[in-house]
Structures are given as C-alpha cells and as structure tokens.
Amino acid sequence: MTRDVTLEQMQHWLLHYADQIEQEQATLTRLDAAIGDADHGVNMQHGAEKMRAKINDLTDCHDIDVFLRTIAMTLISSIGGAAGPLYGVFFLRASKEAGPGDVISLDRLAQMFQVGLESIQQRGHARLGDKTMVDALAPAVEALRLATDAGQSTTEALAVASEAAEAGMLATIDMEAKKGRASYLGPRSIGHQDPGATSAYLLVASAAATLGN
Amino acid sequence: MVNLVIVSHSARLAEGVKELAGSMIDGDVTIIAVGGIAEGDDYRLGTDPMRIHAALEEVWSEAGVLLLVDLGSAVLSATLALDFLTPEQRATCLISNAPLVEGAVIAALEAGLGHSLEEVNQAAEATAQFEKIPRSLNSY
Numbered sequence: 001m002t003r004d005v006t007l008e009q010m011q012h013w014l015l016h017y018a019d020q021i022e023q024e025q026a027t028l029t030r031l032d033a034a035i036g037d038a039d040h041g042v043n044m045q046h047g048a049e050k051m052r053a054k055i056n057d058l059t060d061c062h063d064i065d066v067f068l069r070t071i072a073m074t075l076i077s078s079i080g081g082a083a084g085p086l087y088g089v090f091f092l093r094a095s096k097e098a099g100p101g102d103v104i105s106l107d108r109l110a111q112m113f114q115v116g117l118e119s120i121q122q123r124g125h126a127r128l129g130d131k132t133m134v135d136a137l138a139p140a141v142e143a144l145r146l147a148t149d150a151g152q153s154t155t156e157a158l159a160v161a162s163e164a165a166e167a168g169m170l171a172t173i174d175m176e177a178k179k180g181r182a183s184y185l186g187p188r189s190i191g192h193q194d195p196g197a198t199s200a201y202l203l204v205a206s207a208a209a210t211l212g213n
Numbered sequence: 214m215v216n217l218v219i220v221s222h223s224a225r226l227a228e229g230v231k232e233l234a235g236s237m238i239d240g241d242v243t244i245i246a247v248g249g250i251a252e253g254d255d256y257r258l259g260t261d262p263m264r265i266h267a268a269l270e271e272v273w274s275e276a277g278v279l280l281l282v283d284l285g286s287a288v289l290s291a292t293l294a295l296d297f298l299t300p301e302q303r304a305t306c307l308i309s310n311a312p313l314v315e316g317a318v319i320a321a322l323e324a325g326l327g328h329s330l331e332e333v334n335q336a337a338e339a340t341a342q343f344e345k346i347p348r349s350l351n352s353y
Binding site for chain 1: 250252257285286
C-alpha cells in the first residue's frame, strides 16, 4: 500500500475543486445571501476559473511547493472577498510545508492541512464554533491526523477527513456567527449553514475524491 | 512625507476618496487608490492583496505609509499585502482604524504638513469622533 501523494494528483484535486465550486456556485450564493452579502459563490467562481486556467498553463511545473504557491497567489488575486486571503494563506503555508519534489507522504499531507488551518486561524482570528470555514476544516484536520497516525491508507484517511468536514459544515447551522458579515446578524444567523464552511468542505471532499490510491 | 494608500472594495469609491483627500494636499504627499478586482478592462467589487502590495512598494519611503480601508476583507487583504513587504518596509506601514472618507481627508492634510506616521494616524483615527451634525440640530 503506497501512501504517497503526487503532484499530478494535486493538480487533479484542485481541478476537481474548481468543478465543484462551479457546480455549487448557486448554493454558495444562496447560503451567503441568507447571512452575508451574497458574494461568496461569485467570488469563489472567479477564483475557480483563474485556478483552472493557471493549472492548465502550468505544464512545466515539477515541484509541489511551486505548484501550491502558484495556486495561492492566483486565489489571492482573483477571489476578492475574505476567502481570497484566507484560502491564499492556507496554500502558501501548505506550500512551504510540502517543499520541493513531485511526491509527498500522507503524513506530510496531514501536516500541510494542519499548518494551513493554523495560518487561516491566525489570519482570520476565528475559533472553533465561530461559524466559519474553520468549523469544517478543523475537524477534518484532526480526523486526517488520527487516521494517518493509525496507519490507514490515503483513501481511507481522506474519506474520514471528508466526513468530518461535512459534519463540521452541517454543525454551523446551529451556530451563531462571531466573524465576518454574518456576525452583524447576531442570533439571527442561527439556522443557516455557513457558506465559508461549505466551500471548505468542498475542498476536503475534492481531496478525498482525487488524492487516494 | 508620509504617503497614503486608499483601499476600497469599489474602484470608483477608492478613486473618489483619493480625489477628495488629494484636494487637501499642499505638499508632495502621494496618494494611491486601490479598489476592486480587475476584470478585463473594468473592476468588480472586492479587494486585491497583490495590488495593495504593489501600491505599497510604489509609495513606500522611510517616513512611512498609512493605509486607509473601507470594511471587512479590506483589512484582511491589507494585512496580507504587508506580509509581502520586507521587515524594514513593514515596520513603517500602518493600517488605520479611521473611517475611510474623514480619515483620508485628515490624513492627507496632516501628511502634507510633514507630520510623522503616528501623528497622521492619530489624527485620522480621531475623526471617528467627529460630530458631523451639531447635536442641537438633531434634537427635534
């Protein structure tokens, strides 16, 4: 059983993510219209388009760190809302953790998600339970770490991470928003699923669909 | 001279604030407007950390740069832009907590007088307490 993840798989991951964002754009917009400014779907759609074009242009890339850094800079410059800097620092930090070369271990992938999550929390000052993307990512990171340490395969580990992200995303429905535009609504934000947690779940679900073996 | 970078989700709002603040300048303060996300020949609403970074590189001097921002993700984008500067540059850049319009106008005035970055920012942030309308007018 190999537990490595290749650069080619990562390219598939983020192309798959771009497709998911396009498919779910209307859902992200609807969720954000309920508790925010209805721009998360459109913003992520712009990021997805630019990301796909960049991946297709980047045929000469042989290092995972260069690839992820390019993704980070592309998202930072194209998303436009808070998600731009936040997904941007996730991939910037993950890129440093990955290092050069075209293959990394599952353990390194788990570490990439861990430090990426930390950089999002540092930047956005969001904690677990604040009804943000952190509520989907943090349970996924923890599940990925536990499954990796338990010796599970990449496919199994990412499947449980994706399930944890989905549960975390659904748990935001009952939360009161503490960050971002939704926090202006106070208790009225309860009863709505967080759009940021939704796009973050899609990122993990795409990883589960593409990085396994 | 302290220079200013105006950050808004709207390209037109950023340009308008620059125009208004620029009308206060007597010295050689440079103001750059960074608004919206470039889309073809036009801009949609949003903030672009890399364009903010480019603006900071362009106007940075040892006297420093004050960033005036509108709301929400403008702050996140501005902080990320600062991360891409050298530590030396970053040490003399400040994101102001001031209201965008009032803060930019006063900051331009203060910067034009040759005041320090801290003085310019304090004056800009103090505009949050400005009484636009005398209370007596609002009492009926």
